Amino acid sequence: MLRIYSNHHALRSICRSMSSLPKYETLKLSQPKPHVTLVELNRPTKLNAMNKELFEELKTCFEQLSIDKTCRAVVLTGAGKAFTSGIDVKYLSTVAIGELSQIDDSARKALHLRRMIKRTQSCLRAVDQCEKPVIAAIHGHCLGAGVDLSACCDIRYSSRDTTFSIKEVDMGLAADVGTLQILPKSITNHSLFRELVFTARSFDTNEAQQIGLLSRVFDTREAVLDAAINLASVIAKKSPVAILGSKIQLNYARDHSSDDNFNFVSTWNSGMLLTEDIIKSIMASSVSSEKSNKNAPSEIEYEDV
Numbered sequence: 001m002l003r004i005y006s007n008h009h010a011l012r013s014i015c016r017s018m019s020s021l022p023k024y025e026t027l028k029l030s031q032p033k034p035h036v037t038l039v040e041l042n043r044p045t046k047l048n049a050m051n052k053e054l055f056e057e058l059k060t061c062f063e064q065l066s067i068d069k070t071c072r073a074v075v076l077t078g079a080g081k082a083f084t085s086g087i088d089v090k091y092l093s094t095v096a097i098g099e100l101s102q103i104d105d106s107a108r109k110a111l112h113l114r115r116m117i118k119r120t121q122s123c124l125r126a127v128d129q130c131e132k133p134v135i136a137a138i139h140g141h142c143l144g145a146g147v148d149l150s151a152c153c154d155i156r157y158s159s160r161d162t163t164f165s166i167k168e169v170d171m172g173l174a175a176d177v178g179t180l181q182i183l184p185k186s187i188t189n190h191s192l193f194r195e196l197v198f199t200a201r202s203f204d205t206n207e208a209q210q211i212g213l214l215s216r217v218f219d220t221r222e223a224v225l226d227a228a229i230n231l232a233s234v235i236a237k238k239s240p241v242a243i244l245g246s247k248i249q250l251n252y253a254r255d256h257s258s259d260d261n262f263n264f265v266s267t268w269n270s271g272m273l274l275t276e277d278i279i280k281s282i283m284a285s286s287v288s289s290e291k292s293n294k295n296a297p298s299e300i301e302y303e304d305v
């Protein structure tokens with residue numbers, strides 16, 4: 001039976017946000033709309049610089065949101081003046097100077113670093129691999145590992161004031177946790193992208209849009225956050241089976257050949273087309289086409305996944 005989204009349902013979701021959302025030291029979670037989780041990087045006095053704890057909490061948080069049945073879309077933002085100023089330089093020097101200096105053998109030093117890089121990659125990839133769409137709401141600064149983090153998001157919105165930099169070359173390293181691994185498959189202007197990578201220079205939202213990093217730019221931080229939350233809410237009202245399947249297909253297609261993609265979707269959809277969501281969606285479309293405003297489909301209460 002087709003049920004219209006009830007106030008009772010919305011109230012239940014909001015109540016949940018006040019009581020049972022997980023608590024973190026460096027992240028803050030809230031639920032601004034039903035089925036939408038807002039994740040804020042929460043080290044505002046350090047411009048949300050990413051230390052070991054923040055990386056680890058991102059992994060825990062996004063792995064949890066991926067299987068949280070009540071969450072259907074996520075907005076990722078930064079508390080305070082910036083999205084993030086990148087890796088915490090004190091953490092980087094703790095690894096580079098502190099931990100490595102305790103190890104004598106070069107091979108063991110290399111293995112230690114390799115494990116640390118792979119672990120950090122897995123923390124940011126938890127965002128990419130989260131089964132729910134993640135929208136980055138960027139403002140202020142988005143530097144170094146901040147660009148890697150935004151690369152792991154599905155959609156990027158920004159306020160006009162943001163300064164970006166793929167800063168790794170100026171730290172003496174090649175970016176290794178997302179920017180150079182994911183973005184080359186989605187950006188649209190490789191010449192400008194390579195210029196930004198090789199020079200590490202700052203760039204603004206105009207150039208970020210030129211390379212295809214951003215889909216929309218807003219005048220203020222409030223506007224970008226509002227727009228991201230509203231977009232997440234639109235997504236959260238769609239069939240969760242269709243949205244989850246679409247994200248998994250998009251990520252798979254990014255990483256595989258066309259033959260593999262067609263093969264994968266036929267197997268995936270042979271199970272997923274059995275969903276009751278299809279009947280509900282068709283019924284809602286026919287109800288809305290009978291109404292005068294054909295662009296306003298009824299809101300359907302889909303079961304959580």
Ligand SMILES: CCC/C=C/C=C/C(=O)SCCNC(=O)CCNC(=O)[C@H](O)C(C)(C)COP(=O)(O)OP(=O)(O)OC[C@H]1O[C@@H](n2cnc3c(N)ncnc32)[C@H](O)[C@@H]1OP(=O)(O)O
Pocket residue numbers: 045046047049050085086087088089090116117120141143144145146167168171176177
């Ligand atoms: C395997 C993993 C490999 C990953 C590699 C990743 C590489 C990168 O991320 S490279 C980018 C690293 N980030 C930076 O180099 C940025 C450093 N910060 C700045 O240049 C300035 O803070 C900035 C221009 C962003 C803003 O300047 P503003 O004057 O507006 O603010 P500040 O007074 O400088 O900052 C306020 C406090 O925040 C602390 N802080 C800012 N960014 C970082 C950071 N990245 N790491 C550690 N701490 C940071 C800053 O020290 C101030 O703290 P306090 O002095 O205690 O008030």
